[in-house]
Amino acid sequence: MSWHVNILTLFPEMFPGCLGQSLSGKALEKGLWSFDALNIRDFADGIHKSVDDTPYGGGAGMVMRADIIENSLLSISAPGRKICLSPRGKPLTQKLVQELSQEPSLTLLCGRYEGIDQRVLDAHQFEEISVGDYVLSGGEPGALALMDACIRLLPGVMGNDQTPYEESFSDNLLEYPHYTKPAQWSDSNGNTHNVPDILRSGDHAKIKAWRQEQAEKITQKRRPDLLAKK
Helix, strand or coil, rough: CCEEEEEECCHHHHHCHHCHHHHHHHHHHCCCCCEEEEEEHHHHHCCCCCCCCCCCCCCCCCCCCCHHHHHHHHHCCCCCCCEEEEEEEEECCCHHHHCCCCCCCCEEEECCCCEEEEEHHHCCCEEEEEECCCCCCHHHHHHHHHHHHHHHHCCCCCCCHHHHCCCCCCCCCCCCCCCCCCCCEEEECCCCEEEEHHHCCCCHHHHHHHHHHHHHHHHHHHHHHHCCCC
């Protein structure tokens, strides 16, 4: 059974977007994952198919209506784990990505305007997940990011099944630096840069230890908060 995602959005044409390319695109063609992008507006009544209204209590912007979102959700026979992409949600971490990639199906709700009527989130127990401490125009870019992170962990998507477990955040460490040919390279300013000798030594035990040391140093410098979680 492939990993499946239902997407509730006002812009279904945004999917699969970049996920139709490269490894995720090939995996989609192979049937390793699938998606359905449902237009929330299709479940609205009236000539204008309005999906939002003014907020109770006043304030700027418009709020997406609970009844219309519920109608779109109830059209899905197997919604699985329900997630609303929101800047106030819990952070999307690699650990959570690994967890979500094990789910048979997800339903991602992409908000727009000022927000979504809280009642539909409560009634259908949506989890709120954030892809970062910033605000986007809508939930669609966040949904694409979440999907991309999960898809690359699915069996058969990446060439080396060990690769996902040697990357940044896999052990609360940022990834070590990488190098490739040529062994000696001169930049446009005339400075010469060499590949570290240890990586050309052929001593795999020492290389592994060096990479671990580099990962710890980079994490300590850039993200010491991650080391506190180890």
